[in-house]
Amino acid sequence: MERHLISAADLTRDDAVLVLDTAEELARLADRPIKKLPTLRGRTVVNLFFEDSTRTRISFEAAAKRLSADVINFSAKGSSVSKGESLKDTALTLEAMGADAVVIRHHDSGAPHRLATSGWIGGSVVNAGDGTHEHPTQALLDAFTLRRRLGTGRGGDLGGRRVTIVGDILHSRVARSNVHLLSTLGAEVTLVAPPTLVPVGVHAWPCEVSYDLDAVLPTSDAVMMLRVQRERMNAAYFPTEREYARRYGLDGGRMARMPEHALVMHPGPMNRGMEITADVADSDRCTAVEQVTNGVSTRMAVLYLLLGGAALGGAPGHAAENSAEENT
Amino acid sequence: MGNTDNTGSGAPPADGAPGRPVLEGPDIARVLTRIAHEIVERAKGADDVVLLGIPTRGVHLAQRLAAKLAEITGRPTPVGSLDITMYRDDLRLRPARALARTEIPGDGIEGALVVLVDDVLFSGRTIRAALDALGDLGRPRAVQLAVLVDRGHRELPIRADYVGKNLPTSLRETVRVQLAEEDGRDGVLLGLRAAAAADDER
DSSP, X not given: OOSSBOOGGGOOHXXXXXXXXXXXXXXXXXXXXXXXXXXXXXXXXXXXXXXXXXXXXXXHHHHHHHTTOEEEEEESTTSGGGGTOOHHHHHHHHHHTTOSEEEEEESSTTHHHHHHHSSSOOSEEEEEEETTTBOHHHHHHHHHXXXXXXXXXXXXXXXXXXXXXXXXXXXOHHHHHHHHHHHHTTOEEEEEOOGGGSOTTGGGSSSEEESOHHHHGGGOSEEEEOOOOGGGOOSOOSSOHHHHHHHHOBOHHHHHTSOTTOEEEOOSOOOBXXXXXXXXXXXXXXXXXXXXXXHHHHHHHHHHHHHSSOTTOOOHHHHHHHHHHSOO | OOOSSOOSSSOOOTTOOOOEEEEEHHHHHHHHHHHHHHHHHHTTSOTTXXXXXXXXXXXXXXXXXXXXXXXXXXXXXXXXXXXXXGGOSOGGGSXXXXXXXXXXXXXXXXXXXXXXXXXXXXXXXXXXXXXXXXXXXXXXXXXXXXXXXXXXXXXXXXXXXXXXEEOOOOTTEEEEEEOXXXXXXXXXXXXXXXXXXHHHHO
């Protein structure tokens, strides 16, 4: 694992499994009287959010606080960004305040990469969603949820599992990150969407593409429904919402055609009645709420692995070897 | 232990030098039986004893001790594991480490006599971290420490209550504990660490 987490594609299988295993141990903290660890005491994590978010920002904040880091929340609204400050000047300000890690969400694809490679800041950069590019921690928490529910435990990956991702692939950073991470972990990913919402160049991705949801459902171990991102749509991608919901929405009838053990996943926020009906969203098979819980453990794992060790640490996989050798 | 080196236990020898055996399988069994009897004696029956092993080999030792205690007292003894990685004082000196499992027995440690179990006592920093970790889990009546080998060179005011074998060592020596659960055989080996590594570490 590098010093930054920008793209799920940067993670090797061993990196990803290490994050999931670490998250697995950290999840057990939830049962303890004191849900806090001293590990990142004295380190500062800045949540730099240029775009609205509830789940992700709160999740990162909770994760950093449970590791005893100091958290500074920065949202573009009500900051100097609305006065026209550039990303560079904002970054230099954060650097001057001594940020050890910057968790950034930005409406432009590539902003976290720019921040990480520009030399403006010395700390780690964690991508919390950039434009329509990537959202790697979401993919990690989805993989964590899948691994837990589908029963491959510690050290395991998702070898041979079939995951279907349905909906607005074109605008979805969650789909991009998941395609990379889940295929790295050995899962077979199928994307299902109207042809207009399938990105150009998808043939180069490690996944299949289908336009027929009903054909894919019976062989899926998990179906991940994506929100139709109307705020990013500047053209008519499908005729009506009703037609979209009829062809690509998940309702009770479709869920019944999925295998008994199969999960329904949703990264949130949900548009009930659009991509998912209320009865499916509220069923036991829908892991949306569990995904939020798992998000905190997964982000703790990421922050720990990026910040917990030596400042310019090498690969955590290597660290795992060392710790096994080391004398306790 | 909290040292940055791997001169304590468990490490496969870097250069293949096996080292000189100081305890063999039967010795380890005898030593654990004695420690179990000492625990029962000092805890006046060991009614409220909870054994917590420090991963990796401490956990196996704790489980073996629990079996011996059950033989002596006729009651099962709660046994678990305590991972101290997140409490180490040398985290920043090395790349982030993988975590091990913390498993607290069902009834918890509140008001119990917790006996921490580790394979080698060296600098004492591991035990310092374990005490911190324990403080976040509850408030035991008392905490004691059982180790298979005490090799000296303490860097903190910490001592063991139950010691399998006192083994005076030099810092250039390595102590390697092997347990059947982890290494396929039981034994404690005293070796000499590669000179280059030694200069590197200290």
